[in-house]
Amino acid sequence: MPLKITHLSAKEIYTFLIVCLFCVLTIAGVVLSSDLDVTRVGPQYLEGISNLNNISNSVYGIYGMYRFYDTLFELLVFSTAVLGITLFSDIQSAGGSKSGQLVESHIVDTSASYLYPIIALFGIYLAYSAHRGPGGGFAGGVIGGSGVLLLAIAIGADLIGERFYETTMKKVEYLILLIVMAIVIAGLFLPVAVYQGNGGLGVIVMVNLAIGTKVFIGTWTILHFFVKHRGEL
Amino acid sequence: MTSFGTAVAVITIGIGIIGLILKKNLIMKLLSLSIINTSTILFFIMAVYTPGDRAPIGPMGPIQMADPLPQALTLTAVVINFGVLALSLLFTMVLVKRYHTLDIEKIEASVKREYNEEET
Numbered sequence: 245m246p247l248k249i250t251h252l253s254a255k256e257i258y259t260f261l262i263v264c265l266f267c268v269l270t271i272a273g274v275v276l277s278s279d280l281d282v283t284r285v286g287p288q289y290l291e292g293i294s295n296l297n298n299i300s301n302s303v304y305g306i307y308g309m310y311r312f313y314d315t316l317f318e319l320l321v322f323s324t325a326v327l328g329i330t331l332f333s334d335i336q337s338a339g340g341s342k343s344g345q346l347v348e349s350h351i352v353d354t355s356a357s358y359l360y361p362i363i364a365l366f367g368i369y370l371a372y373s374a375h376r377g378p379g380g381g382f383a384g385g386v387i388g389g390s391g392v393l394l395l396a397i398a399i400g401a402d403l404i405g406e407r408f409y410e411t412t413m414k415k416v417e418y419l420i421l422l423i424v425m426a427i428v429i430a431g432l433f434l435p436v437a438v439y440q441g442n443g444g445l446g447v448i449v450m451v452n453l454a455i456g457t458k459v460f461i462g463t464w465t466i467l468h469f470f471v472k473h474r475g476e477l
Numbered sequence: 478m479t480s481f482g483t484a485v486a487v488i489t490i491g492i493g494i495i496g497l498i499l500k501k502n503l504i505m506k507l508l509s510l511s512i513i514n515t516s517t518i519l520f521f522i523m524a525v526y527t528p529g530d531r532a533p534i535g536p537m538g539p540i541q542m543a544d545p546l547p548q549a550l551t552l553t554a555v556v557i558n559f560g561v562l563a564l565s566l567l568f569t570m571v572l573v574k575r576y577h578t579l580d581i582e583k584i585e586a587s588v589k590r591e592y593n594e595e596e597t
Contacts, residue, residue: 255499256499303545
């Protein structure tokens with residue numbers, strides 16, 4: 245009597261094989277790496293960062309200095325996503341563009357306009373103090389951009405887009421990317437010691453604020469697209 | 478505790494892979510992709526977790542600090558996930574606008590039919 249595997253489709257067998265391969269690779273990786281001391285991989289970075297006076301956030305020390313190319317290419321990937329959204333933002337919606345308010349309520353309207361400055365201030369603080377405490381340019385930018393979403397819910401997306409000069413901001417975004425890349429290229433010729441002096445602190449804060457602004461604009465571009473085309477899937 | 482967290486992460490990645498291949502709905506596929514990404518982050522964090530670690534902020538000392546390198550890598554992963562998810566949702570929207578369905582097999586059949594019509 246033959247084995248009854250005919251009721252399984254080819255795709256299910258393929259899935260089963262992929263998951264088996266994944267499990268084998270994972271187990272092999274765990275077994276092979278059990279002899280090595282892989283539990284601590286960062287100390288060699290920590291020794292270098294502890295010599296710097298300006299930076300007390302070790303995570304920032306790693307992604308802002310030793311692995312800055314990571315951050316740069318992360319910015320490039322984010323820019324590519326935003327560029328894709330911008331290119332397709334003109335697609336016609338089936339039921340017409342919904343640009344009005346999501347919630348028509350005086351309470352939401354008033355509280356959003358009082359809350360937004362606090363949210364924006366918090367975002368700027370996170371971007372500004374990334375070298376000192378928890379935070380970073382990305383976190384600050386995303387918080388600022390999501391705060392604008394709150395305003396869009398209360399007042400209307402297109403009105404907020406006009407009020408924030410959206411078309412100008414989209415051009416500024418790529419300018420900021422160029423500025424960050426210029427700082428990185430300049431950093432190739434500057435010694436790491438520049439971060440230790442008082443001038444280094446200015447460079448750190450400037451880069452963080454630039455990244456924060458760029459991520460703020462990108463987040464708002466993405467969120468505006470999805471607010472405009474809501475209810476279409 | 479570390480091995481427990483790692484095991485949970487590995488199992489969730491497996492669930493994500495199964496969903497990514499077997500689900501026919503495009504949105505479900507994207508959700509599975511997101512699950513894989515989140516479990517990878519969990520794997521990063523749990524692989525180096527030791528109880529009693531402090532946050533890696535402040536002056537170095539005898540205090541045992543959490544390993545900052547996986548946290549720095551996680552930061553990259555989160556942002557890339559955001560970008561990839563936004564872009565793939567956009568392409569899903571474009572596909573739905575053209576074929577009026579989320580079912581990947583129906584979309585595939587429509588594309589094949591269009592291709593055959595062009596050939597003949």
